[in-house]
Amino acid sequence: MLVLAMTIDGHSVDSASFRYHLWLAGSDLLGTAIGLSISILVFGLVIYWHERGLPEPQSVNPPTGKELDFVANIVAANLGGGEDE
Amino acid sequence: MSDGKLGVTWRAMLVAFLLPLVSVWALDLTLGGSVGAGIDSLPRFGNAVLTSYTLGSFLLLGNLFFYADSRQRPLAPLVGMLAAASIGLLTTVVLLNQGDLLMEDNGSVRAQVLYNLVHMFVSAGAILLALGLALGSTFATITAQKARRTILEEEE
Numbered sequence: 001m002l003v004l005a006m007t008i009d010g011h012s013v014d015s016a017s018f019r020y021h022l023w024l025a026g027s028d029l030l031g032t033a034i035g036l037s038i039s040i041l042v043f044g045l046v047i048y049w050h051e052r053g054l055p056e057p058q059s060v061n062p063p064t065g066k067e068l069d070f071v072a073n074i075v076a077a078n079l080g081g082g083e084d085e
Numbered sequence: 086m087s088d089g090k091l092g093v094t095w096r097a098m099l100v101a102f103l104l105p106l107v108s109v110w111a112l113d114l115t116l117g118g119s120v121g122a123g124i125d126s127l128p129r130f131g132n133a134v135l136t137s138y139t140l141g142s143f144l145l146l147g148n149l150f151f152y153a154d155s156r157q158r159p160l161a162p163l164v165g166m167l168a169a170a171s172i173g174l175l176t177t178v179v180l181l182n183q184g185d186l187l188m189e190d191n192g193s194v195r196a197q198v199l200y201n202l203v204h205m206f207v208s209a210g211a212i213l214l215a216l217g218l219a220l221g222s223t224f225a226t227i228t229a230q231k232a233r234r235t236i237l238e239e240e241e
Contacts, residue, residue, distance in 0.1 A: 003112065006109070006112055006116065015116070016116075016117075019113050022109070022113075023113070023126050024129050026126075027129050028129050028208050029208060029211075030130065031129070031130040031134040032134075032205065032208050032209070035133060038134075038138050039137070039138045039139075039142045039145060040145070042166075042169045043148075043166060043169075046149075046165040046166050047152065047162055050159065050161050053161075
């Protein structure tokens with residue numbers, strides 16, 4: 001259809017006019033795609049900059065040596081199990 | 086998928102995208118046309134970029150309300166996106182006031198803005214229609230194939 005309209009004059013539009021408007025439609029579609037892509041990029045940048053500026057979430061202190069020893073004792077007491085058999 | 090097959094797939098997709106465009110371009114040049122309909126396609130391209138950017142920004146500004154719901158409603162991204170959309174709107178109006186830079190066959194800036202909006206909706210409708218047709222034909226092609234039989238080899 002496209003090739004026919006580009007080569008053969010019709011009742012309503014001649015082929016030269018069709019080719020002219022085909023280029024306009026192409027530039028319209030390309031511009032729409034680029035504009036939407038830029039808006040999505042800006043949207044992502046706005047969220048990225050906002051998230052980057054947020055303070056770090058509060059976190060608990062790392063375990064002390066005493067706490068690590070306590071946990072290690074509990075783990076050691078519950079590992080193995082060969083003695084019961 | 087291995088890297089070699091992935092590269093071939095990308096090349097095939099690129100060729101499938103470019104081949105129809107290059108064919109139409111070649112046919113147009115063969116028939117005596119000028120590249121890109123001459124200078125007339127530049128205002129159309131610029132108007133399409135600015136209009137779709139502005140409308141897309143306002144659409145994504147509405148989308149930010151859902152983002153705000155999950156983040157204790159911060160105002161900063163809303164203000165940032167509103168500023169981005171306003172820049173698009175302001176740029177459109179300023180450039181349309183610069184004479185023939187972006188003005189097409191319309192008498193005033195207001196008429197050109199309305200023309201851009203209507204054109205944008207028509208283009209968006211065409212893109213959505215093409216997308217629906219492409220997805221529908223792809224789905225029909227996939228479902229029309231014969232069901233593949235899985236042949237299990239006997240374990241030795």
